[in-house]
Amino acid sequence: xxxxxxxxxxxxxxxxxxxxxxxxxxxxxxxxxxxxxxxxxxxxxxxxxxxxxxxxxxxxxxxxxxxxxxxxxxxxxxxxxxxxxxxxxxxxxxxxxxxxxxxxxxxxxxxxxxxxxxxxxxxxxxxxxxxxxxxxxxxxxxxxxxxxxxxxxxxxxxxxxxxxxxxxxxxxxxxxxxxxxxxxxxxxxxxxxxxxxxxxxxxxxxxxxxxxxxxxxxxxxxxxxxxxxxxxxxxxxxxxxxxxxxxxxxxxxxxxxxxxxxxxxxxxxxxxxxxxxxxxxxxxxxxxxxxxxxxxxxxxxxxxxxxxxxxxxxxxxxxxxxxxxxxxxxxxxxxxxxxxxxxxxxxxxxxxxxxxxxxxxxxxxxxxxxxxxxxxxxxxxxxxxxxxxxxxxxxxxxxxxxxxxxxxxxxxxxxxxxxxxxxxxxxxxxxxxxxxxxxxxxxxxxxxxxxxxxxxxxxxxxxxxxxxxxxxxxxxxxxxxxxxxxxxxxxxxxxxxxxxxxxxxxxxxxxxxxxxxxxxxxxxxxxxxxxxxxxxxxxxxxxxxxxxxxxxxxxxxxxxxxxxxxxxxxxxxxxxxxxxxxxxxxxxxxxxxxxxxxxxxxxxxxxxxxxxxxxxxxxxxxxxxxxxxxxxxxxxxxxxxxxxxxxxxxxxxxxxxxxxxxxxxxxxxxxxxxxxxxxxxxxxxxxxxxxxxxxxxxxxxxxxxxxxxxxxxxxxxxxxxxxxxxxxxxxxxxxxxxxxxxxxxxxxxxxxxxxxxxxxxxxxxxxxxxxxxxxxxxxxxxxxxxxxxxxxxxxxxxxxxxxxxxxxxxxxxxxxxxxxxxxxxxxxxxxxxxxxxxxxxxxxxxxxxxxxxxxxxxxxxxxxxxxxxxxxxx
Numbered sequence: 001x002x003x004x005x006x007x008x009x010x011x012x013x014x015x016x017x018x019x020x021x022x023x024x025x026x027x028x029x030x031x032x033x034x035x036x037x038x039x040x041x042x043x044x045x046x047x048x049x050x051x052x053x054x055x056x057x058x059x060x061x062x063x064x065x066x067x068x069x070x071x072x073x074x075x076x077x078x079x080x081x082x083x084x085x086x087x088x089x090x091x092x093x094x095x096x097x098x099x100x101x102x103x104x105x106x107x108x109x110x111x112x113x114x115x116x117x118x119x120x121x122x123x124x125x126x127x128x129x130x131x132x133x134x135x136x137x138x139x140x141x142x143x144x145x146x147x148x149x150x151x152x153x154x155x156x157x158x159x160x161x162x163x164x165x166x167x168x169x170x171x172x173x174x175x176x177x178x179x180x181x182x183x184x185x186x187x188x189x190x191x192x193x194x195x196x197x198x199x200x201x202x203x204x205x206x207x208x209x210x211x212x213x214x215x216x217x218x219x220x221x222x223x224x225x226x227x228x229x230x231x232x233x234x235x236x237x238x239x240x241x242x243x244x245x246x247x248x249x250x251x252x253x254x255x256x257x258x259x260x261x262x263x264x265x266x267x268x269x270x271x272x273x274x275x276x277x278x279x280x281x282x283x284x285x286x287x288x289x290x291x292x293x294x295x296x297x298x299x300x301x302x303x304x305x306x307x308x309x310x311x312x313x314x315x316x317x318x319x320x321x322x323x324x325x326x327x328x329x330x331x332x333x334x335x336x337x338x339x340x341x342x343x344x345x346x347x348x349x350x351x352x353x354x355x356x357x358x359x360x361x362x363x364x365x366x367x368x369x370x371x372x373x374x375x376x377x378x379x380x381x382x383x384x385x386x387x388x389x390x391x392x393x394x395x396x397x398x399x400x401x402x403x404x405x406x407x408x409x410x411x412x413x414x415x416x417x418x419x420x421x422x423x424x425x426x427x428x429x430x431x432x433x434x435x436x437x438x439x440x441x442x443x444x445x446x447x448x449x450x451x452x453x454x455x456x457x458x459x460x461x462x463x464x465x466x467x468x469x470x471x472x473x474x475x476x477x478x479x480x481x482x483x484x485x486x487x488x489x490x491x492x493x494x495x496x497x498x499x500x501x502x503x504x505x506x507x508x509x510x511x512x513x514x515x516x517x518x519x520x521x522x523x524x525x526x527x528x529x530x531x532x533x534x535x536x537x538x539x540x541x542x543x544x545x546x547x548x549x550x551x552x553x554x555x556x557x558x559x560x561x562x563x564x565x566x567x568x569x570x571x572x573x574x575x576x577x578x579x580x581x582x583x584x585x586x587x588x589x590x591x592x593x594x595x596x597x598x599x600x601x602x603x604x605x606x607x608x609x610x611x612x613x614x615x616x617x618x619x620x621x622x623x624x625x626x627x628x629x630x631x632x633x634x635x636x637x638x639x640x641x642x643x644x645x646x647x648x649x650x651x652x653x654x655x656x657x658x659x660x661x662x663x664x665x666x667x668x669x670x671x672x673x674x675x676x677x678x679x680x681x682x683x684x685x686x687x688x689x690x691x692x693x694x695x696x697x698x699x700x701x702x703x704x705x706x707x708x709x710x711x712x713x714x715x716x717x718x719x720x721x722x723x724x725x726x727x728x729x730x731x732x733x734x735x736x737x738x739x740x741x742x743x744x745x746x747x748x749x750x751x752x753x754x755x756x757x758x759x760x761x762x763x764x765x766x767x768x769x770x771x772x773x774x775x776x777x778x779x780x781x782x783x784x785x786x787x788x789x790x791x792x793x794x795x796x797x798x799x800x801x802x803x804x805x806x807x808x809x810x811x812x813x814x815x816x817x818x819x820x821x822x823x824x825x826x827x828x829x830x831x832x833x834x835x836x837x838x839x840x841x842x843x844x845x846x847x848x849x850x851x852x853x854x855x856x857x858x859x860x861x862x863x864x865x866x867x868x869x870x871x872x873x874x
Contacts, residue, residue: 023152023238023239024124024151024152024153024238024239025153026238027113027117027121027238027239028121028125030062030063030113031062031063031065031066031113031118031121032062032063032066032067033063033066033121033122033125036125036126037124037125040125040126040127040130041122041125041126041127041130042127042129042130043127043129043130043133043588044587044588044665046070046074046130046133046645047074047588047644047645047646047664047665048664048665048666048667049644049664049665049666049667049670049674049679049841050667050669050670051667051669051670051673052064052067052068052071053071054837054838054841062113065113065118066118066121066122069081069118069122070122072830073134073137073138074133074137074645075642075643075645075830075833075834076137076140076141076641076642076825076830077141077825077827077830077831077834078141078142078143078817078824078825078826078827078830079827080141081115081143081223081226081230081231081232082230082231082232112232112234112235113232113235114226114232114233114235114236114237114238114240115226115230115232115233116226116237116240116243116270117235117237117238117239117240119138119146119240119243120146120149120150120239120240120243121239122134123146123149123160123163124149124151124239127492128162128163128394128400128492128496129492129495129499131160131162131163131394132162132163132164132165132166132499133166133645133647134163135160135163135164135166135167136166136167136647139164139167139187139247140824140825141824141825142222142224142247142822142823142824143224143247144224144225144245144246144247144266144268145160145163145164145167145245145246145247146160146163146243146244146245146246147159147160147164147244147245147246147267147379148160148242148243148244148279148282148391149243149394150239150240150241150242150243150276150279152239152241152242156391156392157242157244157278157279157391157392158391158392158393158394159382159383159386159391159392159393159394160394161188161379161380161382161383161393161394161395162394162395162400163394164187164188164246164379165186165188165499165503166186166499166503167186167187167188168184168185168186168187168506169184169185169187169190169248169250169263169821170182170183170184170250170820170821171183171250171251171252171263171821172251172252172253173251173253173261173262173263174251174253174255174258174261174262176253177253177254177255180253182253184510184514185510186503186506186507187248187379188378188379188380189378189379189380189507190263190378191376191377191378192248192263192264192265192376192378193262193264193265193287193288193289193369193370193373193375193376194246194264194265194266194267194283194286194287194288194377195264195265195266195267195287195288195289195290195291195366195369195370196266196267196268196269196283196284196286196287196289196290196291196313197211197266197267197268197269197290197291197293198269198273198280198283198290198291198292198293199269199271199272199273199292199293199294200272200273200274200292200293200294200297200302200305200306201272201274201294201295201296201297201302202272202295202296202325203293203294203295203320204295204320204323205293205318205320205348206227206228206229207268207293208225208226208227208228208268209225209227209228209229210355210358210359210362211224211225211266211268212224212225212227213355213356213359214259214266214359214362214363214366215247215249215259215266215822217257217259217822219257219818220817220818222822222824224247225245225247225268237270237271240270241270241271241275241276242269242270242271242275242276242279243269243270243271244267244268244269244270244279244282244283245267245268245270246265246266246267246268246379247265247266247268248263248264248265248266249263249264249266249822250263250821250822251263251821252819252820252821252822254819257819259363260363260366260367260370261367261370261371262370262371264366264370265379267283267287269283273292273305274301274302274305277305278389278390278391280305281310281311281389282382282385282386282389282391283313284310284311284312284313285310285311285312285313285385285389286313286377286382286385287312287313287375288313288314288369288370288373288375288376289313289314289315289316289365289366289369289373290311290313290314290315290316291316291318291346291362291365292306292315292316292317292318293318293319294317294318294319294320295319295320295323295325295326296323296325296326296327296330297319297327297330297331297333297334303330303333303334303337306334306337306338307334307337307338312375313375314344314369314373315338315340315344316340316344316345316346316365317331317334317335317340317344317345317346318346318347318348318362319331319345319346319347319348320347320348321347321348322348331345343365346358346361346362346365383395399491399492399493399496400496402489402493403486403489403493403494403496403497403500404496404500406482406485406486406489406497407486407497407500407501407504408500408504409482410479410482410483410501411501411504411505411508413478413479414508414545417508417509417512417542417543417545418539418542418543420545421542421545421549423477424477424478424479424480425477425479425480425549425550425552425553426474426477427471427474427553427556427557427560428549428552428553428556428595428597428598431467431470431471432556432595432598432600433597433598434467435464435467435468435600436595436598436599436600438460438463438464438467439464439600440600441460442457442460442461442464443868445457465563468559468560468563469563471556471557471560472560472561472563472564472570476557479550480550480553480554480557483501483550483554484554484577484580486501487580487584488580494584495587498547498584498589501547501550502546502547505545505546505547506546508545509543509544509545509546512543513540513543513544516536516539516540516543517540519536520533520536520537520540523536544657546649548592548660551581551591551592552592552595552602554577554581555592555602555605555606556602556605557574557577558574558577558578558604558605558608559602559604559605561574562604578605578608578609578611578612579612579615579616581609581612582609582610582612582613582615582616583616585609585613585661585663586613586616586617586663588646588662588663588664589662590648590660590661590662590683591606591609591660591661591662592658592659592660593606593658593659593660593661593682593708594658594659594684594705594708595658596657596658596659596685597657597658599658599701599704599705601708601863601867603863603864603867606863607860607863607864610856610859610860610863611857611860613663613856614855614856614857614860617677617678617856619855619856619857620855621677621678621855621856622675622676622677622678622853622854622855623676623677623678623679623680623854623855623856623859624674624676624678624679624680624714624715624844624853625679625680625681625682625712625713625714625715625859626679626680626681626682626713626714626715626716626717626840626844627681627682627684627709627710627712627713627715627716627717628640628682628683628684628716628717628719629684629687629705629706629709629710629716629717629718629719629731629735630686630687630717630718630719630720630721630731631686631687631688631719631720631721631731632685632686632687632688633686634686634719634720634721634756635719635756635815636683636684636686636719637649637683638815639717639719639754639756639812639833640681640683642829642830642833643833643834643836643837643840644664644681644837646662646664646681648660648662648683657685658684658685658705659682659683659684659685659705659708659709660682660683661680661681661682662680662681662682662683663678663679663680664678664679664680664681665677665678666678666679673841673845674841674844674845675853676844676853679844680712680859682709682712682713684705684709685705687702687705687706687730687731687734688702688730688731702734703734703737703738706734706735706737706738707737707738707741707866708866708867709738710735710738710739710749711738711741711862711865711866712859712862712863712866713749714749714750714843714844715749715750715751715752715840715843715844716735716749716750716751716752717752717754717840718731718732718735718751718752718753718754719754719756720753720754720755720756721755721756721757732777732778732781733781733785735751736778736781736782736785736797736800737785737788737789739751739797739800739801740782740785740786740789740791740794740800741789748800748801748802749801749802750801750802750803750843751801751802751803751808752808752809752810752836752839752840752843753774753808753809753810754810754812754836755809755810755811755812756812756814757812757813757814758811758812758813759813759814759828760811771805771806771809772805774805774809775797775805778796778797778803779795779796779797781797782794782795782796782797782799782800783795807839810832810835810836810839811832812829812832812833812836813826813828813829813832814826814829815829
């Protein structure tokens with residue numbers, strides 16, 4: 001070795017002999033995270049649109065690797081843990097030295113960072129909302145998530161209860177396979193047996209790799225846990241020893257596919273239990289069974305560690321017979337002391353069994369425990385055991401606890417959702433629907449008949465005033481007072497409150513919907529129950545309750561107050577509400593743009609919120625708008641979530657209703673590219689909704705929604721299931737009408753057609769003829785729509801919008817790689833959405849040169865124009 005290499009080699013050896021505190025500090029410095037150890041990474045910081053979120057350049061240093069990891073994780077890419085980098089300075093050192101020596105202890109080995117260290121570092125340096133988002137996306141990728149997070153700086157570990165609170169899982173136990181029923185539950189509340197896997201001393205078998213095989217079926221192997229033979233998995237762990245991870249095996253109800261017939265949680269402790277006795281004690285008290293992997297049980301300390309534990313869990317010993325240090329006598333001694341029978345001892349005998357046989361026998365042991373154990377402790381209840389052992393809990397700080405009390409004070413009062421909405425949120429029910437109808441009639445005058453127009457308008461105005469008076473006659477409910485006070489809280493307390501409110505409300509809605517769906521299924525067995533079926537159907541539609549309903553009530557309280565005199569104290573007390581909502585919008589919370597129940601925009605409320613937003617960020621801030629429209633349940637919300645890392649609601653029981661807008665900040669480096677400060681993303685409810693199909697104005701509702709969002713957009717994503725289906729014509733008709741009307745507001749938007757669930761690599765080439773046919777259909781529809789709208793000068797689709805058949809169609813493979821609930825996200829889906837994101841940024845990049853790029857006030861004016869123009873549509 002030359003002198004430089006010797007010096008680096010000594011430094012490497014010294015690094016691994018320093019204290020663990022220095023290890024943490026050095027790793028955070030290497031990853032560029034040292035500034036976030038005290039002041040935590042926030043979600044708004046991560047979701048900012050930056051150049052590095054749309055770059056394909058390989059990571060050149062460890063801090064690059066971290067941000068590549070975050071970008072891929074937020075886009076739910078299962079290859080996230082494989083991000084590597086090349087150290088330019090080290091490679092140049094080798095070139096300068098001219099060395100050809102192969103040295104297994106080369107300092108370059110330290111260039112690698114174990115994925116578990118990256119995960120641990122990110123969780124240590126992130127606030128609770130980033131931790132929650134990371135845990136959710138890791139779980140969606142079918143990765144294990146931190147259960148106990150170690151901090152080697154303080155020698156403490158933390159139960160990550162809050163981080164896991166947002167994970168919701170669906171599964172079908174085999175007992176439900178005949179009825180085709182399923183269970184959907186928040187995972188921290190689920191009563192599942194937990195099976196834990198730990199290591200004592202050195203172990204020649206890779207515990208984590210065995211676990212991956214245990215949880216993977218024969219058709220598809222998946223790396224749930226990071227293991228030695230993965231990329232960078234062999235890199236020494238610097239801060240993640242003591243990390244305890246958890247994952248869940250959830251059956252689909254098919255005996256030929258399911259590994260276990262019942263759901264089960266699986267925990268995995270990293271490192272030797274002799275060094276992490278607190279974590280081991282926690283697992284022994286919370287698990288149905290603990291499997292201890294070992295090579296040798298010779299020392300007295302190891303013996304006492306296994307025999308002195310107070311535990312409820314069954315203990316299984318898993319030893320390697322062919323390890324040089326294996327001792328049958330020591331094993332028998334421990335087994336006798338623990339009172340273990342032969343079936344609790346598993347020996348790896350490589351000469352007699354291959355690994356598949358060993359995994360099979362291990363599965364059988366786990367299966368027996370799952371089916372017979374009565375120990376089923378939800379993660380939420382594990383907090384009590386954590387407290388007893390001196391383990392921190394991530395929810396145990398004032399902001400979260402106060403927010404929890406505030407949320408529970410509201411949701412504890414809810415027994416019957418329908419009655420609750422009538423009693424506590426009265427302004428948004430039938431009154432708001434009547435007001436909506438009156439506003440539309442005021443512009444359209446369809447029922448005027450032979451009456452004098454002015455008299456008819458005055459009559460409508462009078463009825464509107466009476467309805468507003470009725471809204472004002474209601475006292476503000478206790479629930480709404482509590483809600484407004486809670487979102488007025490300082491700091492992060494209101495963020496915790498809103499998140500807990502949404503989770504509590506989702507939990508209740510899920511239970512209520514499940515009950516109604518069971519009733520619906522029963523009634524459908526008899527064709528004579530038509531009226532009862534209709535009644536239950538209406539209840540299902542109205543049994544959804546989320547934070548958007550509270551914000552909607554807030555909007556109606558505000559709008560009704562504007563009908564009072566300016567000096568009225570009731571009006572003056574409510575003037576702060578739009579600013580409150582604008583602050584939340586700026587912090588990344590979505591704003592309901594279109595009320596999905598009443599099919600209306602609370603125009604004055606939305607306008608005043610956006611005006612306040614403009615005041616908060618200065619009026620000259622420019623924005624670009626991206627919208628997605630398409631049929632119900634075609635993955636619109638999932639597409640936006642994957643593309644931008646956001647979290648629009650995608651649960652089956654809580655489909656998007658109406659339209660929601662969300663604000664994303666543009667980083668300084670991207671401002672130069674896009675010439676704007678914010679991007680607004682609009683998610684919309686599915687067109688041609690079965691719930692609205694029975695209504696006379698269903699088609700009109702879809703037209704209005706499409707016209708509104710297209711009118712506000714710089715780029716509209718038209719989401720289509722599969723390739724050119726017959727249903728495409730329906731959606732295209734709606735879209736063409738919407739685009740045609742945009743010429744009235746002086747706008748020619750850009751459009752991208754996204755074909756979901758098309759995995760064939762030849763799709764783009766093979767569909768050349770289909771795209772040509774699509775353009776012909778669009779031209780025909782444009783001409784027909786132009787006749788209806790009396791704008792016959794528009795002869796082709798490209799007259800009303802910017803569209804290219806070659807670059808305007810994107811084919812995206814299916815979301816899941818395998819059979820849910822155990823299927824991870826398809827890497828092809830994430831990569832295709834990433835490419836689409838880059839294309840949309842390019843389209844917006846062209847827009848930046850457009851002199852008509854609008855600021856918030858100008859977009860607000862456009863919103864008013866489009867909304868009112870919409871009302872005039874015949």
